[in-house]
Amino acid sequence: MAPPRRPQNEGCPAPGDGAPTWRARVRCAWRANRARLTASALVVLACAVLLPREREAFQAALAATANLFASWQFAATLLPGGEPLISRYTRFDYGHLPPDLGAYTRALTVLWAALLAGFAAAQGAVLAGAHLSASAILAAEILACGAVFLGEHFVRNARFPHHRPISLRRTVRAVRLAHNPAARDGAPG
Structure with a gap:
């Protein structure tokens, strides 16, 4: 016992x-x-x-681990009974999750999980001996993730014009609130 x-x-x-x-x-x-x-x-x-001691392998191992962890953070929220991570952020932005945004935010959570898992696999290929550069993959990841993050704001504003326009400032605020320990189990603060 x-x-x-x-x-x-x-x-x-x-x-x-x-x-x-x-x-x-x-x-x-x-x-x-x-x-x-x-x-x-x-x-x-x-x-x-x-961790490997060579610079390129070390960088690839760190990047693959970070990407796997971040991908898992998104994917774990897609399990039955969980709230997709982007849905949670949206709930903290609007004070509730608008019903017409549920499927969109779930799909966006899947997109982020898959994108980060793909970059983890690319860094894993560097570790497996592929003739790729860990630094080049990291640069491509920064560009791709930035484009998806910024582009999603345009897509959401175009697809859901009846909701107030979403901005980067509001997104950052919603993410910060969603990860606030005081609001972790409750409603938006």
């Missing part, structure tokens, strides 16, 4: 008790996420030991 779990916020200042110090916030975060942080640190350490 597992030992009883201690409440996550035990010993942490309540939200209304004034602003906790930086040290208190770190202590509370450590107590609340001790197992996850320890596992993450061990994974990072194992990855550091296993």
Whole structure:
């Protein structure tokens, strides 16, 4: 039988008790996420030991890992019972998810997951010995991701003119709000 779990916020200042110090916030975060942080640190350490020492391979390994992680962040939200990541961002932008944007935001989440997985595969090809440059693939990725990010704003404004125009500033605000721990399980803040 597992030992009883201690409440996550035990010993942490309540939200209304004034602003906790930086040290208190770190202590509370450590107590609340001790197992996850320890596992993450061990994974990072194992990855550091296993990384290749050559510059090109090292760069490709880092880029492939980052792309796989980012792709997984998008793809995991597409599982049954989950809310697609772009749908979540849209909900935080509008205060709710307009019904006509549901399929669009799901498809956009699939697009981002596939795009990032494709660039991870390209970097993996560099690791497998293909005659490609990790730096060139990274440059192409930056251009492609920038074009998709900016182009999506134009497509959404053209396809859904009845919704208020979307802007880069509002998108960044919605993403920031969606990743705010206080709003993580609740409605838009």
